[in-house]
Amino acid sequence: MPAPAALEPPAEWERLRRQCxxxxxxxxxxxxxxxxxxxxxxxQVLSDPRFTRLLNASDAARLTDSDSGGVFNSEMANTLPQEGDGHQRWRRMIGKWFTAKRMAALRPGVVAMAEQLVDEMVASGAPADLKAGVGFPLPVWVICDLLGVPDADRAKFAHWSDNLLNLTRYTQAETDAAQAEFGAYMLAHVTAKRAEPGDDLLSDLITGAAEPLPDAILVATGQALLVAGHETTANMIGKMLGLLLSDRRRWEQLLADPSLVRTAVEEALRFDANPGIGMPRYLGEEVELGGEVLPRGTTVLCSMAAANRDEGAFDTAGEMDLTRSPNPHLAFGAGSHSCLGQALARTELQVVLEVLVRKLPSLALAVEPGELRRVEGLAVGGLRELPVRW
Known part of the structure; x- marks a missing residue:
């Protein structure tokens, strides 16, 4: 749906919430x-087990006109356990790497990397693209370190992630080739970790799992975390700073009270009008929802961004309030499929904001907010670039 500007929501959302x-x-x-x-x-849909992730069911809607359906129907997605006990076991194995204790231990390293990236951006001179200089390199470095893969291969990861997350740009042959390359790369990495484990998540899954995990699960786990860690937080850093800098009063409020960083991050997540296509779910049985009966076989698309602007759930939902608390937004989903890496994403977003407020208080957009451009075609929303000066 067209929006008046890159950081603004489509007007259609409000009409749909009220009327349809x-x-x-x-x-x-x-x-x-x-x-x-x-x-x-x-x-309700994100929390209800009747709405599943079986998007390859014979009567499910196809997301794209290719066979793959991008990230939602990729070999990676279909390899990982999507429902029931198997899914919960997998989440528990991965989840221990994203606990509050681990995030606290990780934070000093993230701060050091953020400071280094900001210093390099400043040394290169203004204006600069904050997304390219800080937004992308930081989460990629963190997730590469977590998985024990070389940060030097980030150009490959960017290409493979873009291919999986793009719903319209690539042909089926290009998608198949990229997924084959990505799978082969990660299989070689898993094989190397089996031979010589390190202090990383995949090595832990190889050596510490109660039952040996097959290579296919390890490969798909590495791919899923790399794609998620590569694109989602990287794009959110750009959008968060775009929102805060597009209205100078917001940035000055943070400068006056840096303790607002945590609530500001949560409000940016809620206020984000460009998170991407939304979260698809498949309905395996008839369900009543929103006053309508949805038949079996319905594919539902959940717009968390539209939901986060619902006046019925948030007072002054159309305003960005950096002090908003509590803030039960749905940016990370809900229920058994809520974002596994949300603690890591929050840590990265908070660190970037803390470092920029401290080191670059004069930071400002180098273009008018209306000139910012959206990324088009990706399942994950973002800005093409974030031009800044200081």
Whole structure:
């Protein structure tokens, strides 16, 4: 849906929430799905086990006109356990790497890297692209360190991530080739870790799992974390700073009270009007939702961003309030499939904001907010660049 500017929501969201909370929409494939825009409906679907991630069911809507369906229907997604006990076991194994204790231990290293990237950006001179200088390198460095893969291969990771997350740009042959390359790379990495484990997540899964994990699960786990750690937080850093700098009063409020960093990060996550296509779910049985009966086989698209602007859930939902607390936004989803790496994402977002407020108080956009440009075609939303000066 078209929006008036890169940081602003489509006007259609408000109308849909009021008049048509379960709306028929056409996907890039041409197939039809049901779009949800109300907070309560989106939260229910994301938390309800009847709405599954079986997007390769024979009667599910195709997200794209290719066979793969991008990241949602990739070999990686279909290899990992998506439902039930198997999914919960997998989450528990991975989740211990994203605990509050581990994030506290990781934080000094993230701070040091953020400071280094900011110093390098300043040394190169203004204006600069904050997304390219800080937004992308920081999360990539962190996730590479976590997985024990070389940061020097980040150009390859960027290409493979872009291919998986792009719903319209690539042909089926290009998608197949990229996924094959990505799989072969990660299999070689897993094989090397089996021979010589290190202090990283994949080595821990190889040596510490109660039951040996097959290579396919280890490969898919590495791919999933690399894609998620590469694109989502990197794009969110750019959007967060865009939102804070587009209204000078917000940035000056942070400068006056840096203790607002944590609530400012949460509010940026809630206020983000460009998170991407949303979260698809497949309905394996008839369900009533939003006053309508959805038949079996319905594919539902949850717009967490539209839900996060719902006046029924948030007072003054259309305003960015850096002091908002509590803030039960749905940016990381809800229920058993909520974002596994949200503690890491929060740590990275908070660190970037803390470092920039401390080191670059004069930071400002180098263009008018209306000149910022969205990334188009990705399942994950973002800005093409964030030009800044200081």
């Amino acid at each position: 909370p379960v709306a028929a929409v056409r996907l890039p494939s041409g197939d039809q799905a049901s779009l949800l825009t109300r907070y309560d409906d989106v939260k």
